Amino acid sequence: MRTSILIVDDDPDYADILKDKLQTSGFRDVDLEFESPIAAERLTHGAEYDVMLIDMHMPEMDGFELLDVVKTVSPRTECIMVTAVNEARVAVECLRKGAYDYLVKPVTTEDLIFALKRTLEHKRLLDVLDIEKGKRLPELKNNQPFKPIVTRSSKMLRVMKEAELHAGSDVPVLITGDSGTGKELLARAIHEASPRAGQPFTPVNMASLTPGLFEAEFFGHTKGAFTGAENERSGYLKASNHGTVFLDEIGNLPLELQGKLLRVLQDGEYSRLGTSRRQKVDVRYIAATNADLERLMAQKRFRPDLYYRIRGGWLHLPPLKERSEDIPLLADAFIKKYLPGRDQSHIDEETMCLLMAHDYPGNVRELQSIIQTAANLAQGELITTQCIPRQLRKRNLVLECIRQNRSAPLLTLAEVEKNHIVQTYEKTGHNKSRTARLLEIGLNTLRRKLRVYGVK
Ligand SMILES: Nc1ncnc2c1ncn2[C@@H]1O[C@H](COP(=O)(O)OP(=O)(O)OP(=O)(O)O)[C@@H](O)[C@H]1O
Ligand SMILES: [Mg+2]
Numbered sequence: 001m002r003t004s005i006l007i008v009d010d011d012p013d014y015a016d017i018l019k020d021k022l023q024t025s026g027f028r029d030v031d032l033e034f035e036s037p038i039a040a041e042r043l044t045h046g047a048e049y050d051v052m053l054i055d056m057h058m059p060e061m062d063g064f065e066l067l068d069v070v071k072t073v074s075p076r077t078e079c080i081m082v083t084a085v086n087e088a089r090v091a092v093e094c095l096r097k098g099a100y101d102y103l104v105k106p107v108t109t110e111d112l113i114f115a116l117k118r119t120l121e122h123k124r125l126l127d128v129l130d131i132e133k134g135k136r137l138p139e140l141k142n143n144q145p146f147k148p149i150v151t152r153s154s155k156m157l158r159v160m161k162e163a164e165l166h167a168g169s170d171v172p173v174l175i176t177g178d179s180g181t182g183k184e185l186l187a188r189a190i191h192e193a194s195p196r197a198g199q200p201f202t203p204v205n206m207a208s209l210t211p212g213l214f215e216a217e218f219f220g221h222t223k224g225a226f227t228g229a230e231n232e233r234s235g236y237l238k239a240s241n242h243g244t245v246f247l248d249e250i251g252n253l254p255l256e257l258q259g260k261l262l263r264v265l266q267d268g269e270y271s272r273l274g275t276s277r278r279q280k281v282d283v284r285y286i287a288a289t290n291a292d293l294e295r296l297m298a299q300k301r302f303r304p305d306l307y308y309r310i311r312g313g314w315l316h317l318p319p320l321k322e323r324s325e326d327i328p329l330l331a332d333a334f335i336k337k338y339l340p341g342r343d344q345s346h347i348d349e350e351t352m353c354l355l356m357a358h359d360y361p362g363n364v365r366e367l368q369s370i371i372q373t374a375a376n377l378a379q380g381e382l383i384t385t386q387c388i389p390r391q392l393r394k395r396n397l398v399l400e401c402i403r404q405n406r407s408a409p410l411l412t413l414a415e416v417e418k419n420h421i422v423q424t425y426e427k428t429g430h431n432k433s434r435t436a437r438l439l440e441i442g443l444n445t446l447r448r449k450l451r452v453y454g455v456k
Helices: 012-024 035-043 063-073 088-096 109-132 154-167 182-195 215-221 237-241 255-267 293-298 304-311 326-338 347-356 363-377 397-408 413-427 432-439 443-453
Strands: 004-006 031-033 051-055 078-083 101-104 173-177 201-205 243-246 267-271 278-282 284-289 313-319
Touching: 004 012, 004 035, 004 243, 012 031, 012 109, 012 284, 031 035, 035 063, 051 063, 051 363, 063 078, 063 088, 078 109, 078 278, 101 109, 109 154, 154 313, 173 182, 182 201, 182 243, 182 284, 182 313, 215 237, 215 255, 215 267, 215 443, 255 304, 267 293, 293 304, 313 397, 326 363, 347 363, 347 397, 413 432, 413 443, 432 443
Parallel strands: 004 031, 004 051, 051 078, 078 101, 173 284, 173 313, 201 243, 243 284
Antiparallel strands: 267 278
16 A cells, blocks of 8 residues: 655755655655645645654744644644754654654654654554544545455445555454455455565465474475475465465464464564574465354464464455345456456346345355356346346245335436435535545535535
């Protein structure tokens, strides 16, 4: 995930130095502003930054005054103040006013990056809390990595937003959810949204590991390390250096191996079988399970220390029956996948009703396989009830559903527009600039329309 940073300093040379330090450390989205009143204006016009680095001494509006504006207009922008040596008292006052940290000039790269990472970690936790409390409308910063996840369910959008926040850090993430809900898909999206994108993503099925295999699989071995080791092998850790290891089905990892895995997660250091030389890897871990780990812990079948280690962030994917609004969207996506090039292909109304009414114990994977089979059976471009499994075809369901669809009120385009604008405005907690951005209309247009609707 990209972190957007604004440096405000009236000394362009110094601002440039800070920007260079940040960019060489991998923070690409860095903007400069030499005039503090303009920085304030940017915020009041809706610009959003994750972090601002604010110089204390500036003409017109000093760092202290700018901090006040930031905390009023954009409270979720974290501020790090940059002060001169003899300004400890001012710095402390800034912390009291809501700045998260301060740096003393001359700023070393090490101090700068340390302060920034600490600030971002604090921000990530606050943002996660907000999403969990349902306060914020989930809006992805960069939806590209999440594109393979087809959804419009607000529950899923919240999970994806939280996933994006975790992607920016290296914390281990645990993904839970029933079979077929998309845990691996989400794990890959987190990897793609993280600074590790482009590096290896290695899924490891924890259920398939045996005590004899664990070290050889994770650490690799030299030739002849044990009977049968005819070739050397590098192991998952080395193969995933700088990337992500996906610990799939972690609930099925045998108890005797859980301690070994815990040590791998804690140390990041290991030696290949057959040598005593220690090696270090830089790996991020994402784990997934459809098991109830808390229950397994109560039954002493899962180690609590491992549980808390992997649960740096926790994401739960709801079953498909709790997000039935996704069924038509997913069905369409799968039709495009399995009937490529046939642009007109679609599912008839009766069949869609039956698909909507089904419970999907196998979740998205089940829907996918139903559509795959239906696509094979379809004559031409229309998917009819004859193409879906017999147990889904229940005539009374179809009639009820069609009756409901037909009795839905018919709205004019203006009414649809009004409903949509007002709902979005409510969902953003009456935030006009965010609403305008989401709807991709101008702020003035939004204001005018709200006035016409009589909404304040
Ligand atoms: N929201 C979605 N959009 C598109 N495809 C999806 C979605 N969710 C799941 N799928 C597809 O459904 C199938 C199952 O997903 P995935 O393997 O990620 O599930 P899982 O939760 O890991 O399942 P299991 O617990 O059985 O391992 C995959 O083919 C995946 O691409
Ligand atoms: Mg899976």
